[in-house]
Amino acid sequence: MPLLDLRSAIRSIWSKKLVILVLAGLGAGLGGAVIPLIPEKFTAETSLYFDPRPIGGADSAQQAPTAPELITTMIDSQTQILSSGKVLGRVVDALKLDQDPQFNGGAAGDAAKYIAAAALGKAVQIAREASTYVVTAKVTTGDPLKSARIANQLVSSFMEEENKATANSYKSSNSALDSRLDDLRQQVLSAEKAVEAYRADNDMVAVEGNLISDKRLSALNDLLVTAQQKTIEAKARAEAAGxxxxxxxxxxxxxxxxxxxxxxxxxxxxxxxxxxxxxxxxxxxxxxxxxxxxxxxxxxxxxxxxxxxxxx
Structure with missing residues (x-):
C-alpha cells in the first residue's frame, strides 16, 4: 500500500479550497499594500582613471616600467582616499548634506555633519574594475538628481584633496631645491675663497696650467647652472599653464x-x-x-x- 494516496490528498486539498483561496487573497493584498511603501532607490555611477605613470616624466619611453605591485598599491591608496573622511566631509560641506533629513538623522550642528558623513559613506560604493586602472564610484539615494550631484561632487572633492596634496608636495620640493641651491652657492663662494687663499699661499699649478681647485670649482659651477636651468624651465611651464x-x-x-x-x-x-x-x-x-x-x-x-x- 503506498505511503501517500494521491486521490486522498487531492480530496483533502479540495475540501479546504476556500481556506487556501482566502490565504492566497490575503497574501496578494498584503503584497500590493507593502510594495508602494518600499522606497525607490536611484544609483548614479561615475568612473575615475588613475594613470600609473610618474608625474613630470618628459618621455615615457625612457622611463623604467613601474612594478605591478606598486601600481596596485597606488590605485588601492587612491581608492581609500576617495572614500576617506576628508573627501566625504568636503562633499557634506559642499552640498550641505548636514541639512538634508535623509543624511543628518534629525541632528544639528557638528553632530549633523558627522552623522551625514557616516550616512554618505554607506550610500557610496567604491570598487576597482578588475585588471584595469579604473575605479568606479556608485551613489544610491531616493532622488536621481541628488545621486548624480553627490557622485559629481565626490569626484570634485577627491580632485581638490589630490590637488592640495600635490601642491604641498611641490612646495616641499621647491623648498628643498631652494635650500640645495643656497648650499651650492655657499659652497661655490667658499671654494672661490679657498682657491684665492691657496693661490696666495702656494704657487702650485696642475697640468695644462690649471689649478686643481679650479677644476673642482668648475664642476660645482656646472651643477649650479644645471639646477638653475631646471628651475627656469619649471617656472616657464607654470607661466604657460597660467x-x-x-x-x-x-x-x-x-x-x-x-x-x-x-x-x-x-x-x-x-x-x-x-x-x-x-x-x-x-x-x-x-x-x-x-x-x-x-x-x-x-x-x-x-x-x-x-x-x-x-x-x-
Whole structure:
C-alpha cells in the first residue's frame, strides 16, 4: 500500500479550497499594500582613471616600467582616499548634506555633519574594475538628481584633496631645491675663497696650467647652472599653464598641451562626458533624468576646469 494516496490528498486539498483561496487573497493584498511603501532607490555611477605613470616624466619611453605591485598599491591608496573622511566631509560641506533629513538623522550642528558623513559613506560604493586602472564610484539615494550631484561632487572633492596634496608636495620640493641651491652657492663662494687663499699661499699649478681647485670649482659651477636651468624651465611651464583659457583646455588647441596632470585628467573626463551628453540628446527627450544628470555632470566638470585654471 503506498505511503501517500494521491486521490486522498487531492480530496483533502479540495475540501479546504476556500481556506487556501482566502490565504492566497490575503497574501496578494498584503503584497500590493507593502510594495508602494518600499522606497525607490536611484544609483548614479561615475568612473575615475588613475594613470600609473610618474608625474613630470618628459618621455615615457625612457622611463623604467613601474612594478605591478606598486601600481596596485597606488590605485588601492587612491581608492581609500576617495572614500576617506576628508573627501566625504568636503562633499557634506559642499552640498550641505548636514541639512538634508535623509543624511543628518534629525541632528544639528557638528553632530549633523558627522552623522551625514557616516550616512554618505554607506550610500557610496567604491570598487576597482578588475585588471584595469579604473575605479568606479556608485551613489544610491531616493532622488536621481541628488545621486548624480553627490557622485559629481565626490569626484570634485577627491580632485581638490589630490590637488592640495600635490601642491604641498611641490612646495616641499621647491623648498628643498631652494635650500640645495643656497648650499651650492655657499659652497661655490667658499671654494672661490679657498682657491684665492691657496693661490696666495702656494704657487702650485696642475697640468695644462690649471689649478686643481679650479677644476673642482668648475664642476660645482656646472651643477649650479644645471639646477638653475631646471628651475627656469619649471617656472616657464607654470607661466604657460597660467595663460590657458577654458576653451584652450577643452579644445584640441596645440597650445593646451602644457597643462598640469589635474587639467589633463579633467579635460579627458570633460571630453568623455560631452560625448555622452551628445549621445543622450540624440536618444532621449530634453527633460529625461539621465540627460539632465549628464548635463549637470558636464557643467560640474566645466566649473572644475575653470577653478583649476584660476589656481594656476
Amino acid at each position: 595663460k590657458l583659457s577654458f576653451e584652450d583646455v577643452v579644445s584640441n588647441n596645440p597650445s593646451s598641451g602644457a597643462t598640469s596632470t589635474a587639467l589633463s585628467s579633467l579635460r579627458q573626463q570633460y571630453a568623455t562626458m560631452a560625448a555622452n551628453v551628445g549621445s543622450l540628446q540624440s536618444q532621449l527627450g530634453a527633460r529625461h533624468p539621465r540627460l539632465l544628470a549628464a548635463k549637470s555632470s558636464l557643467e560640474s566638470l566645466a566649473g572644475e576646469i575653470r577653478a583649476e585654471l584660476q589656481r594656476q
